[in-house]
């Protein structure tokens with residue numbers, strides 16, 4: 001039993017075989033995934049909701065929950081009309097989180113001051129919507145700049161909400177993981193934990209308590225070894241579990257079960273049904 005806590009399957013790369021990708025996941029023991037609602041920008045941030053609706057009540061596919069949010073790459077597209085649309089979408093019964101949101105100083109697709117303002121505004125909206133946040137944080141090369149800004153903004157603007165969040169696709173150091181845990185966050189590991197150069201990620205995975213950990217694919221990106229370079233898909237989340245299991249000296253099934261429990265507990269979902277409400 002495994003859950004992929006973060007994937008983007010709405011894109012064209014899955015248009016030809018999305019049903020097959022999801023059926024393969026279910027056959028492989030992936031019982032649910034969180035459909036991230038960034039789309040190609042705020043106009044299409046309901047993409048996760050659409051997928052969750054489309055596959056709802058079909059036992060041959062994983063259960064799907066959704067998020068809504070403006071990715072830091074598209075922060076320059078945010079405006080009041082977009083925010084009010086997203087406030088509406090956030091009330092949808094399948095939406096369990098606001099994200100991914102945060103800071104990306106590696107690509108700098110939006111100016112950093114704009115990224116910060118849009119991140120801050122979305123923390124306000126998430127607080128009003130009573131939803132936890134999913135954080136994307138990527139510093140520029142050989143720097144910790146985005147971590148310092150991001151964790152600082154969370155400490156100042158978010159932790160008092162008590163709603164918590166997830167550091168998704170964790171790529172920081174042990175120190176960043178500790179700071180995230182201290183802020184009450186869950187830490188989610190992705191396929192890049194299997195990459196030879198990612199010793200810092202494996203070091204972090206050793207100190208994160210198992211009840212604070214999630215696993216994800218971030219499909220279509222970052223396919224784990226032995227699928228590196230291919231299009232990623234939720235079934236591959238088992239490779240992430242396998243790597244964490246090897247580090248921790250437990251079985252991949254144990255990591256799958258623990259992270260599945262964590263997912264349901266964190267989002268306050270009922271695992272027997274597709275219902276549940278993190279706002280409750």
Ligand SMILES: [Zn+2]
Pocket residue numbers: 100135136137168169
């Ligand atoms: Zn991300």
Ligand SMILES: [Zn+2]
Pocket residue numbers: 006008036100218
């Ligand atoms: Zn993502």
